[in-house]
Amino acid sequence: MQLFVEVVDAGGFAKAGERVSLTRSAVGKAIARLEERLGVQLFQRTTRTQCLTEDGQQYYERCLRAIDELRAGETMLENGRREVVGKLRVTLPVLFGRYRVAPILRAYARQHPNLELELNFSDRQVDLIAEGFDLAVRNGRLGNGSTLRARQLVSQRKVLCASQAYLERRGEPHTLADLTDHDLLPYWRNDHGLAWKLPDTKGALVDVLVTSRLRFDDLEVIADAAAEGMGLAWLPYWLIRDRMQQGSLVEIWGDRPKAAMECYVVWPAAQYQPLRSRLAIDVLVCELEKYPQD
Template identity: 55%
Template sequence: MERLGGISAFVEAAEAGGFSAAAERLHLSRSAVGKAIAKLEQRLGVRLFHRTTRTQSLTAEGQLYYESCLRALDEIRTGEALLESGKQEIRGRLRLSMPVVFGRQCVMPLLSELMRQHPQLELDINFSDRRVDLVEDGFDLAIRTGPLPDDPGLMARKVANQAMTVCASPAYLAAYGTPRTPDDLLGHQAILYRRSSDALSWSFPIKGAAPRQVTPPARLKLDDLTSIADAAADGFGLAWLPCWLVRGHVASGRLVRILTDVPALSFGAHVVWPRTQYMPPKLRLMIDTLAERLAPMME
C-alpha cells in the first residue's frame, strides 16, 4: 500500500506540474507528497524530478516511469469498468472502419451477433479499403490487414492471421496445366489485385531470406477481391487470395488450391484505436470479441 501511495503521489505531481498542486488534489500536505516521492525515488534508485525552490519537472527517467504508471493505471481503470459493466447494459455508440470485403464477410456476422446480445449498443460502420485517420475522422476503432506501421498515437492488438493461397478453376488447370513452383506462375495467366495504379505482386516466404516476389502476366486486373475470386472460378486465370475468401468456392469445386506444398504468406489482422488513458467497456467488449471470434474464421 505504501508503494501504491508513492506512485499515486508521483503521477499526480507529474500531471499537476508540481508537488503543491498534487498535494491539493490528494488532500495532503506538500511535505507528505514530497516525502512519498522521495521514498519512491530511493526504492527505484533514480531521481524522478528535477527540483528547484519553486518548480519540479520530470527527469528523463521520470518521464519513462510516468508512462509506465499510466499504462498500469489504464489497466486498473479498465478492470474497474469491466466490473461495472457487469452491473449494467453495454450501451452507447461506436464508430468503426474496416476493409470492404473482409468487413462484410468476416466481421459483420460477429457484429450482428454482438448487437443482438447488447440491444443498447449502437454501431456506425464505415466500409473502406482506405486507411482512415482515426482521430481526425472521429473513429473509435479500425480493423486493418497487412503490415502495421508504427504510430505512437494508436494502440493495436492482433486478432487474426490471414493466410493466402493460389487457386484456379479445374477448367483452367485442365487446359494449361498446374504450376508446381512459384517460378512456374510466370508461364500462366493471372488475375491481379490492383490498388491505386499498381498491381500487387504475389509473395512467398523463404526461410532465412527475403520473400520471393512474383508478378504473373495478367489480362485482367481488378480492385475487388470478390470479383477476382469469381473471375478465377470462371476460368480466366490464377488468383492469389485469402483462404477465407475462397473457402466456399473450393468446397463447391469451382476453385482448386494449388502450390499447397509451398509456404504461404500470412497477413496479420489488427484492431487499432486511439491511445487513451481510459477504455470504455463498449470498446473493450468489441476488441475482446474480435480477438476471440475472428481468428477461427481465418483458418
Template identity: 50%
Template structure:
C-alpha cells in the same frame, strides 16, 4: 475548482454530521482542518453559514440555501458516477468502427452485429473504406488494419489473426491447362491479377530458405476488385492469388482448388487499433475480444 469542490464536500459533511468533530472523524481530518475549510468557504462566499455556540451548530438562512443547492449538485455527481460505474458492466452507446470494404463486410461485420444482438444497448456505426483513416481525428472508436502497422503515437493495437494468401483456380481450368507442379510453371498459366493504385501486385511465394519470391504472372485479366477476381477464378479464367477468407466458401464447395498447396501461403497480420485512453471502454474491449475469438476461424481454410 478542486478546492471549491473540496470545501463544498466538507460543508455538506459538517451539516450531516451536526458537528465539526464528527465531520472531522468521517473525513479523516483534524477538527482544525475542518474549521479552517469552513472559514475559507465563508470568506469566499461573503456570508456566515453556521450559528456557532459551545453546545450547538446550526445553519444560518444563507447556510440552508447553500446546503440545498450543494446537496443537489452532489446528488448529480453521485448519479453520474453511478451511471459510469454501471456502464462498465453493461455495454451501451455507439461504437464507430472503420474497416476495409470487402474484409469488413465478410468477416468483421458479422462478428460485430452478433455482438450487438447480444447487447441491446450497443449501437453500431460501421464505416467501410479501403483508405487509411485517422482514427483520432475522425472520431473512430476502433479501426481494422491489414499488414504492418506504422509507428503511431496515441494508438493501441491488438493482433486479430493472419490474413493468409493462397493460389487457387477452378477445377475446369486446371483440367484444361494442367496443375502447376512448381513455382516456375506458374508463368506458363493464365493469371487474374490485382491492380491497386495503378500498380500490378506480384504474387509473393515463401521459399524454403525463408525468403519470399516475387512472381509476376502472365496476366489475362487485370482487376482492382478482389471479389471480381474471385468470381473470374470460379468462372475458369485462370489462376488467382487471393486471401483465404475471401475464397473459403468456394474452396469448401469445390468451386476452387488450391494451387501449389504444399507451399505455405504468405501471411499478413490483421490488427485492431484504437485511441489510447486511461480506461478502455467496455464496448471496445468486448468488440476486440469477440474479433480475436471469432476471426481466425473465418480467415483460414
C-alpha cells in the same frame, strides 16, 4: 472548443463543416466568435488555408488535454455502472468485414441495446483520428505509428489457385518464373497490384510483383474470375474454401509453405478507452479465434 479541435484535425473550415453538418461560413463565424471571446487570433488565414498561430497551437494542445479529461470522466462513470452505452464507430475491410466481423458486432449490438453501432466498409486505410473512428479492423502489415494501438485478431492463410479448366488449357506453373507465362488476377489498388508472397522451389517465401491486363479491387470478383478460368489468383482460404470443396477452384502448390495475412483491430492511442470499445475488442478477439482458417 470541440469545433475548434475539429477544424484543426480536419485541416480547414470546409472539411470540419462536413463532419459536423455545418457550412464553411458557419464554422468560420463560430471560430471568429471564439477568437473574439479569447482575445487572440487562433488561425492565420489565407484564401485557401487556415494555419494555427502560436497562440492557436497552445490552445489546441490544452483543448486536447481537456477533452482527454472529459473522456476519462465518462469512462470512469461508464465503467462504474458496467453498462455499454454511446456510439461505437468501426471501419472494416469490405469482404472480411462483411462475412467475418459484422456478424460478431451485430451480435454485440443486440446484447447491448443502449449501444449505437456504426459500421463503415472500405478497403482504403482510414485515418481513425481524422475521421472520428473508434476502432478499425485491418488486414496486412501495420505501420510503426505511435498514434495507434493494436491487437492481433487472426491469421488468414492465402493460397494460389485456378480453375481446373484453366490448368488443363495453360498448364500448371512449377516455378515463380513460370508465372510470367500465365494470366494473373491481382488485387489492384492505387494504380498498382499488391505483391503476392509465394514460395520458390526451396520453400522460401518471396514477394512477387504482379502485373495483368485484368485489374480488380474486390477479392470476390477475383475469385469469380478465377473460377471462370480467367487466370491464377492468390486469395484467402476462408474466402474460396467452398469453391475448392465444390471443385470450381483448385489449389496450386498445396505442398509448399504458404503465406498468411495477419488481421488486427486498431484504435487511437488515447490514455482512456470507453468500455464499449474495450469490450468490442475482447469480443472480436474471442469470436474470431473460433473461425477455422485452414
